Amino acid sequence: MAELKNTKQRGAILRFLENSLDPVSAEDIFVLLKPSFPQLALSTVYRNLERFTSSGVLQKINFEDGVIRYTLAKGHDHYLICTGCSKKIKLDDCPLSPLELQLAKATGFEIERHSLTIYGKCPDCQKKRGTRAVVKKVERTQ
Ligand SMILES: [Zn+2]
Ligand SMILES: [Zn+2]
Structure with missing residues (x-):
């Protein structure tokens, strides 16, 4: 019951x-x-x-x-993507929703969707950068 x-x-x-x-x-x-x-x-x-x-x-x-x-x-995800190893981290929530509301109010737009992806180097890749940058370059040409 x-x-x-x-x-x-x-x-x-x-x-x-x-x-x-x-x-x-x-x-x-x-x-x-x-x-x-x-x-x-x-x-x-x-x-x-x-x-x-x-x-x-x-x-x-x-x-x-x-x-x-x-x-x-709204069925969308945002990611933090490492440009070194392509590791993806999903953001827990959408940081743009408050901005959407603000923009809708300011411009009269009916906002339908947006995308946001943040690129960078993960901690592992930052560590590797100094010593392995050369190796990476060689790997890519193969
Ligand atoms: Zn990485
Ligand atoms: Zn979003």
């Missing part, structure tokens, strides 16, 4: 996020869903939001006012 109730609450939280254009905080969701789910606890909202975020359904945005808000993940 408890599980069924949780499933319903989880579904309601997700639907709420699907229907809201702007990122929303756990408190926003709590206040607006409480009338339909009198037994809903704020901690449940938090727990579900965290779960959705770690499974990649939602993304978490740290706003300048110190409030964490959530929005549906």
